[in-house]
Amino acid sequence: MKIAIPHHTTKAAARKKLESLGEQLLREHGDRLEDVDQHWNGDQLLVNFKARGFNVKGSVEVTDSEIILDGKLPLIAKPFESRIKSTIEREAKSAFPA
Numbered sequence: 724m725k726i727a728i729p730h731h732t733t734k735a736a737a738r739k740k741l742e743s744l745g746e747q748l749l750r751e752h753g754d755r756l757e758d759v760d761q762h763w764n765g766d767q768l769l770v771n772f773k774a775r776g777f778n779v780k781g782s783v784e785v786t787d788s789e790i791i792l793d794g795k796l797p798l799i800a801k802p803f804e805s806r807i808k809s810t811i812e813r814e815a816k817s818a819f820p821a
Contacts (some may be wrong), residue, residue, distance in 0.1 A: 724792075724793070724794050724795070724796055724804055724807070725791065725792070725793045726791070726793075726808060726811055726812060726815070727789045727790070727792075728789060728790045728791075728792070728794045728812065728815040728819060729788055729789055729799055729818065729819070730788065730789060730790050731819060731820070732819070733776045734766065734785050734787055735791070736783050737790060737819070738766070738785050740818060740819065741768065741783060741785065741790065744798045744818055745761065745768075754776060754801055755775070756772045756773065756774055757772065757773040757774075758771070758772055759771075759772040759820070760772065764801070766784060766785045766786070767781075767782050767783070767784045767785075768782060768783040768784075768785075769781075769782050770782065770783065775798065777797035777800070778797065779794065779795075779796070780794065780795055780796065781793055781794025781795065782794070790815065790819065792811065792815075805814045
């Protein structure tokens with residue numbers, strides 16, 4: 724699943740906002756996650772974790788104009804992919820308004 728969202732700010736500001744959102748998500752949902760590993764490799768945040776026993780792996784790249792989320796959903800989550808994608812897009816647009 725790949726999603727590109729325009730961020731309408733500088734790359735540094737977008738990265739800082741992503742870090743803040745990540746911290747907020749961990750505070751709110753960290754009790755449902757295991758083996759969380761996230762680290763920056765240049766302008767790309769690499770993320771791995773387990774949710775309800777399923778491995779989730781993905782990346783978030785910050786470009787000059789967009790944030791590009793790329794993730795592989797577990798097979799069991801495929802039926803919910805469109806709902807997951809629309810939720811991510813809605814939340815991202817709220818975090819990075821035009």
